[in-house]
Amino acid sequence: MTARPESWYAQPAEKWPDPKLKGHSIPGYRYHSKEFFHQEWENMWTKVWLLLGREDEIPEPGDYQQEEVGPESILMVRQQDMSIKAFYNVCQHRGARLVFNELGTVDAFTCPYHGWRWEIDGSLTFALDPEDFPEGDPCGKLTLNEIACDTFAGFIWVNMDPDCVSLKEFLGPIWDDWSDYEIHTWKRYLALTATVPCNWKVVLDNFNESYHLPTVHPQVDGVVEENYQWTQFDMSEEGHNRMWMQSGTPSHSLAKRGEELLKPGLAFMLEQWGLNPDDFRGGREFETREALQKAMRVKGKEMGYTQFDNLKDHQLTDTYHYTLFPNFAVSVWADGFHFLRARPHPTDPGQCLFDNWWYAPAPEGLTTPVMTINGPVERDAEVEHEVFNYLDRSLSNLIDQDMGITTGQQLGFRSRAYKGVYLAKQEHRIRRYHELIDEYIEGKRPAPKRSSAIAAE
Ligand code: FES
Ligand SMILES: [Fe+2]
Structure with a gap:
């Protein structure tokens, strides 16, 4: 040789x-x-850090990236303080998907079904006919379902396990x-x-x-x-x-x-x-x-x-x-x-x-x-x-x-x-x-x- x-x-x-x-x-x-x-899916994918987004795709507050993994769609959203939060892309009223496109910019997410307004931090600020809910106005009560989110090497990583180790x-x-x-x-x-x-x-x-x-x-x-x-x-x-x-x-x-x-x-x-x-x-x-x-x-x-x-x-x-x-x-x-x-x-x-x-x-x-x-x-x-x-x-x-x-x-x-x-x-x-x-x-x-x-x- x-x-x-x-x-x-x-x-x-x-x-x-x-x-x-x-x-x-x-x-x-x-x-x-x-x-x-x-x-x-139940025991591994939902318990592990997943590389899902890219920071430079969402540079400004209100910018979001939507990515799919298995049956889930995850929203990664730039916040007012420039941090990033990740949510399941699912309305907490009756399960509609909030967005379908990969990238976008919003003031807030308005659900396409009954118009509930989810702020970029996941809080609910508008629900039609709030007085008609026997369990009380959902605003201030419900939030989008948030998951762990962190960044490394410019990538956005998420973890569906609320008890996960750090990235x-x-x-x-x-x-x-x-x-x-x-x-x-x-x-x-x-x-x-x-x-x-x-x-x-x-x-x-x-x-x-x-x-x-x-x-x-x-x-x-x-x-x-x-x-x-x-x-x-x-x-x-x-x-x-x-x-x-x-x-x-x-x-x-x-x-x-x-x-x-x-x-x-x-x-x-x-x-x-x-x-x-x-x-x-x-x-x-x-x-x-x-x-x-x-x-x-x-x-x-x-x-x-x-x-x-x-x-x-x-x-x-x-x-x-x-x-x-x-x-x-x-x-x-x-x-x-x-x-x-x-x-x-x-x-x-x-x-x-x-x-x-x-x-x-x-x-x-x-x-x-x-x-x-x-x-x-x-x-x-x-x-x-x-x-x-x-x-x-x-x-x-x-x-x-x-x-x-x-x-x-x-x-x-x-x-x-x-x-x-x-x-x-x-x-x-x-x-x-x-x-x-x-x-x-x-x-x-x-x-x-x-x-x-x-x-x-
Ligand atoms: S399912 Fe979203 S407002 Fe009804
Ligand atoms: Fe190869």
Whole structure:
């Protein structure tokens, strides 16, 4: 195997604790059983912090964002004091949905059915014919049903459990890992949401391993070290997973197969940062990563990437792929963020809502396009959120490759022949996820150290 320069080893990421696994066999019913779907909803989805909104979508008091998760619709509303409150999007008179659009601005929410007026803080200030209610005027008595809400990395997170742990406690090591990237300032440059015919866990299973890369995405090994022996896999106590893949480098898999090391993707990356690919051919191919880090330090400053000053050298080039329990996977780079989320379908365990989004910094004056998974997007572009059914349009080449597999796997999980998994160690993050889901179902989570986010306010 071709040798790496010594400096390559210089900055290992700190290991996470890797909790002991029990050896779950992950049988197929977990992906299609209505009963299991119901158990998950009652005991896991409604007890866990969910990334649901984005702060910059609702900058002013009265701005709201409405997002769906399973059978629920949640309203996130900017308050007069600039804090954000989250409510179930359901009128407390007779259950009408208050709004249906994703984003909007209101003085107050007026229910479309009988006109009750709910203020942005959830209080009721108008009900028609208040004297006609035998139990008394509902104003001052009823409020919208509020749930815990907090923010991190510019995202709005909600939790339907009134007795939940704090978001910081829930996120564990993610909090520190992400702080230096300044993700809260980044903008969305791709927003594709598709209803996909597979259970949400099939999607997360897929993003919880890189074992499929050589087969499903053969194109990536020119710029990412996809060989598992050179990759660090981590599992946190809180249930989140991390995979550290060195990037800006040829993969050792290429070397193993005796293929050309400096592929066009890597050459493009080098040129992007002002380096000449020809300087690295003929034995210096594994020096590209370090050279890129040096070039990025200098050029990043010129581009206005202030976050580069906070980041360690390896964070400049490398791919940190996280899966945040339960439904959010993300690849984080120094200059971009691939957002992958699967939300449960309201009623059908065999479908999910899949978000394939991209965030990147937008420093003032920077005009170079953002390179998203779906191609370049102008830095000042107004990006439309596109919602569609699977196969109505492409989700990008790479994600189409993934979904082609996950939708077929959903069919396989219904087969009598599927008896459960036979996992490689590099796939153990999948097992961890399933064991954690079971812990929620058995009522063992959240962790005993509770500090109710609502009570703390
Ligand atoms: S259901 Fe909302 S006012 Fe009647
Ligand atoms: Fe994939």
